[in-house]
Amino acid sequence: MAKPAKSGTVAAKSSAAKSGSTATRRRAAPAKKAEPAFAEAGDDNFALRSLQEAHGNEKRYKASDEELLEFYEQMLLIRRFEERAGQLYGLGLIGGFCHLYIGQEAVAVGLQSALDSTKDSVITGYRDHGHMLAYGIDPKVIMAELTGRHSGISRGKGGSMHMFSVDHRFYGGHGIVGAQVSLGAGLAFAHKYREDGGVALAYFGDGAANQGQVYESFNMASLWKLPIIFVIENNGYAMGTAVKRGSAETEFYRRGTAFRIPGMDVNGMDVLEVRQAAEIALDYVRQGNGPVLMELNTYRYRGHSMSDPAKYRTREEVQEVREKSDPIEGAKKELLARGISEDKLKDIDKRIRAAVSESADFAENSPEPDASELYTDVLVERY
Amino acid sequence: MAIELKMPALSPTMEEGKLAKWLVKEGDTVQSGDILAEIETDKATMEFEAVDEGTVGKIVVAEGTDGVKVGTVIALIEGEGEASPAPAASKSEEKPAAEPKAEAKPAEAEAPKKAETGTAQLASEAKPAANPEVPRGTNMKIATVREALRDAMAEEMRRDDRVFVMGEEVAEYQGAYKVTQGLLEEFGPKRVIDTPITEYGFAGIGTGAAMGGLRPVVEFMTFNFAMQAIDHIINSAAKTNYMSGGQMRCPVVFRGPNGAAARVGAQHSQNYGPWYASVPGLVVIAPYDASDAKGLLKAAIRSEDPVVFLENELVYGRSFELPELDDHVLPIGKARTVREGKDVTIVSYSIGVGLALEAAEQLAGEGIDVEVIDLRTLRPLDTDAILTSLKKTNRLVVAEEGFPVCSIASEVIAVCMEKGFDDLDAPVLRVCNEDVPLPYAANLEKAALIDVPKIVAAVKQVTYR
Numbered sequence: 001m002a003k004p005a006k007s008g009t010v011a012a013k014s015s016a017a018k019s020g021s022t023a024t025r026r027r028a029a030p031a032k033k034a035e036p037a038f039a040e041a042g043d044d045n046f047a048l049r050s051l052q053e054a055h056g057n058e059k060r061y062k063a064s065d066e067e068l069l070e071f072y073e074q075m076l077l078i079r080r081f082e083e084r085a086g087q088l089y090g091l092g093l094i095g096g097f098c099h100l101y102i103g104q105e106a107v108a109v110g111l112q113s114a115l116d117s118t119k120d121s122v123i124t125g126y127r128d129h130g131h132m133l134a135y136g137i138d139p140k141v142i143m144a145e146l147t148g149r150h151s152g153i154s155r156g157k158g159g160s161m162h163m164f165s166v167d168h169r170f171y172g173g174h175g176i177v178g179a180q181v182s183l184g185a186g187l188a189f190a191h192k193y194r195e196d197g198g199v200a201l202a203y204f205g206d207g208a209a210n211q212g213q214v215y216e217s218f219n220m221a222s223l224w225k226l227p228i229i230f231v232i233e234n235n236g237y238a239m240g241t242a243v244k245r246g247s248a249e250t251e252f253y254r255r256g257t258a259f260r261i262p263g264m265d266v267n268g269m270d271v272l273e274v275r276q277a278a279e280i281a282l283d284y285v286r287q288g289n290g291p292v293l294m295e296l297n298t299y300r301y302r303g304h305s306m307s308d309p310a311k312y313r314t315r316e317e318v319q320e321v322r323e324k325s326d327p328i329e330g331a332k333k334e335l336l337a338r339g340i341s342e343d344k345l346k347d348i349d350k351r352i353r354a355a356v357s358e359s360a361d362f363a364e365n366s367p368e369p370d371a372s373e374l375y376t377d378v379l380v381e382r383y
Numbered sequence: 384m385a386i387e388l389k390m391p392a393l394s395p396t397m398e399e400g401k402l403a404k405w406l407v408k409e410g411d412t413v414q415s416g417d418i419l420a421e422i423e424t425d426k427a428t429m430e431f432e433a434v435d436e437g438t439v440g441k442i443v444v445a446e447g448t449d450g451v452k453v454g455t456v457i458a459l460i461e462g463e464g465e466a467s468p469a470p471a472a473s474k475s476e477e478k479p480a481a482e483p484k485a486e487a488k489p490a491e492a493e494a495p496k497k498a499e500t501g502t503a504q505l506a507s508e509a510k511p512a513a514n515p516e517v518p519r520g521t522n523m524k525i526a527t528v529r530e531a532l533r534d535a536m537a538e539e540m541r542r543d544d545r546v547f548v549m550g551e552e553v554a555e556y557q558g559a560y561k562v563t564q565g566l567l568e569e570f571g572p573k574r575v576i577d578t579p580i581t582e583y584g585f586a587g588i589g590t591g592a593a594m595g596g597l598r599p600v601v602e603f604m605t606f607n608f609a610m611q612a613i614d615h616i617i618n619s620a621a622k623t624n625y626m627s628g629g630q631m632r633c634p635v636v637f638r639g640p641n642g643a644a645a646r647v648g649a650q651h652s653q654n655y656g657p658w659y660a661s662v663p664g665l666v667v668i669a670p671y672d673a674s675d676a677k678g679l680l681k682a683a684i685r686s687e688d689p690v691v692f693l694e695n696e697l698v699y700g701r702s703f704e705l706p707e708l709d710d711h712v713l714p715i716g717k718a719r720t721v722r723e724g725k726d727v728t729i730v731s732y733s734i735g736v737g738l739a740l741e742a743a744e745q746l747a748g749e750g751i752d753v754e755v756i757d758l759r760t761l762r763p764l765d766t767d768a769i770l771t772s773l774k775k776t777n778r779l780v781v782a783e784e785g786f787p788v789c790s791i792a793s794e795v796i797a798v799c800m801e802k803g804f805d806d807l808d809a810p811v812l813r814v815c816n817e818d819v820p821l822p823y824a825a826n827l828e829k830a831a832l833i834d835v836p837k838i839v840a841a842v843k844q845v846t847y848r
């Protein structure tokens with residue numbers, strides 16, 4: 001009964017439809033070149049659109065072969081890791097809710113590659129495995145968390161939805177839709193307060209974008225010029241609800257306008273476009289201009305979680321995105337076109353399969369937490 | 384080498400399923416992402432995707448086969464030589480344990496082969512005794528709690544056009560837990576309304592619509608998410624009638640699953656019964672079986688007061704007798720004796736009732752005759768029923784799937800102390816979950832949740848056995 005979303009969203013939206021809307025916008029805001037310095041606050045329309053313009057002028061990051069190979073490898077790691085997680089779930093080794101990131105790999109990889117890992121921070125929701133892998137966190141401890149084992153990153157107490165790495169300034173892993181947006185603004189508040197130069201990245205979904213606290217946070221973040229990038233991962237659906245059935249304004253990047261937050265509409269299926277957009281946004285935020293809102297147009301190939309029959313969309317819709325805009329296939333094609341050999345890519349593939357197998361073995365064979373762990377970590381201090 | 388495809392678990396609770404349909408045949412080549420088969424679980428038909436590339440070598444389990452256990456080999460995929468190293472988990476199981484490296488790990492601990500869920504121990508086969516509120520000789524059918532709840536809503540919607548249902552995924556998706564199945568079809572999108580993920584907003588809209596003369600049934604996907612909306616439940620819905628000197632009513636029902644679910648961790652597993660039951664101005668109902676679920680939801684929808692109606696995901700699929708009556712409405716605020724006994728009383732509600740009944744059966748074998756009271760309504764609490772049973776048995780245990788501190792159990796114990804002290808032959812004990820956020824790890828989850836042995840032990844303690 002569910003009508004397919006903005007059907008074929010990604011493919012259509014990120015190519016043709018997009019450039020159309022950019023053109024319209026250009027007409028509205030007279031041709032002014034986005035110079036490195038950002039528009040004065042007084043120039044209302046331009047200030048809100050300047051980043052999108054800058055992105056329009058320079059769509060893709062000029063990656064070296066090594067960089068593109070690295071992005072490819074990271075995306076492939078996420079894909080293979082998630083496929084394996086799905087298998088382990090099927091075998092009953094992972095329980096509860098398990099939300100896979102398959103299809104969305106370019107978003108986390110493109111954005112996080114642009115961060116300064118010595119000071120920036122990241123927070124997301126429950127669909128968090130990909131963000132952790134993109135951060136270079138050991139797949140073994142992530143997989144062992146999925147199986148609920150002692151050597152998991154949360155010692156088996158959190159599970160798929162609740163993983164954290166304070167060392168990497170990765171602040172979770174949150175199960176309540178929308179919560180990470182205010183929390184992310186809080187991380188940004190701390191960056192500003194401590195004047196540490198860091199920027200917070202708060203990822204949330206198209207469904208989460210409708211929670212009230214998102215807008216409360218937008219207002220405060222803009223009012224106080226907090227160093228944060230709000231990243232909406234628009235994968236077309238919130239569980240079974242296609243974007244247009246749940247959102248009055250489906251162009252999410254516009255939703256900061258009322259709070260004077262500039263928006264960026266980004267093709268989330270091309271890791272180089274994502275990376276380029278990240279550079280522009282980070283530059284703006286680091287200059288102390290306050291928040292940026294980025295909409296990353298992407299697609300989830302699997303069901304919402306492992307128990308979602310996904311009857312709200314057609315197989316053809318999924319297949320079309322897979323065939324036309326897969327981020328990994330896209331990167332692969334580009335690498336081959338640059339003259340990277342098939343063999344080299346095969347080697348990467350092998351290496352990743354081995355790493356993923358190793359993580360799965362580790363996760364299957366690690367013991368469960370000790371029974372005494374039930375009562376640890378409830379409070380930090382004793383009273 | 385061949386990769387074994389095994390029957391997958393496609394939901395947190397799936398143990399077995401039906402192999403409804405093969406979408407490939409022997410000899411087909413498949414690629415990662417191809418749909419191989421359709422598998423029916425208790426809740427839905429799911430697609431089973433290929434992860435590996437290769438050729439379908441052999442289909443082991445034919446389509447149409449029912450009751451295929453999770454983990455059964457259902458087909459073999461021939462890999463394409465070295466391009467596709469077999470990643471089947473069956474293979475990795477044979478490998479030696481991975482090096483633990485820096486991570487400390489207790490040497491003697493065993494890695495389990497499959498992670499059981501602690502909620503398995505909340506299962507119960509025991510059935511409540513016949514309900515005297517249902518006229519003798521009424522025809523009974525077998526129905527799940529899920530169906531009973533849906534029927535209650537449908538009947539009330541037919542009866543009163545002010546009644547409508549709203550919430551996340553209630554319409555087109557048929558409910559995240561399929562409780563609203565079929566309602567959209569019968570009542571249309573005006574009365575069965577999908578909301579965005581905006582609990583605070585739609586709880587307010589429901590509350591306001593009730594103030595405006597409608598009869599909203601607001602579904603929370605789970606009560607964990609109602610915390611986003613608790614301000615409207617408590618500050619807007621519960622207090623209005625009082626603050627307006629009785630002018631402005633708020634006949635809204637907030638309903639959805641509450642309590643622990645399988646392996647979903649701390650943020651998705653909590654019993655809010657005690658929270659809402661502490662608020663004057665609310666009615667709080669938490670039924671156990673299908674008959675009570677139906678009869679009390681109908682009563683809740685008809686009530687002039689705001690009602691918090693707490694269901695339980697783990698109970699949705701349980702089958703019970705459901706009276707075939709034209710209008711099965713039960714009284715709010717009345718507990719039900721689901722088992723008569725004379726030696727000791729176990730007071731419980733919701734999923735705890737099944738455990739209490741199991742414990743009672745077990746104890747009967749040891750010569751202890753247990754009475755089990757299902758509170759059904761948590762506010763107003765049926766203190767008469769508790770005290771009457773206490774007068775008879777002189778010993779009481781409260782069993783509650785929830786935190787122990789400031790619980791319904793605490794309240795029941797206070798009632799016994801204040802009004803039943805002279806009837807007590809032993810201290811009243813409570814058996815609850817452990818006082819920790821619910822952990823994900825299977826072994827810790829088991830340890831954290833209430834179970835039958837803990838109830839049995841408490842009963843023995845108060846009966847000095």
Ligand SMILES: Cc1ncc(C[n+]2csc(CCOP(=O)(O)OP(=O)(O)O)c2C)c(N)n1
Nearest residue numbers: 127175176177205206207208237238239608
């Ligand atoms: C407050 C709250 N309401 C509802 C849920 C249940 N829920 C979990 S994920 C989800 C859909 C979210 O969709 P979206 O924000 O688009 O993110 P995606 O899953 O697509 O990554 C819902 C409704 C929840 N976890 N928290």
Ligand SMILES: [Mg+2]
Nearest residue numbers: 205206237238
């Ligand atoms: Mg989404």
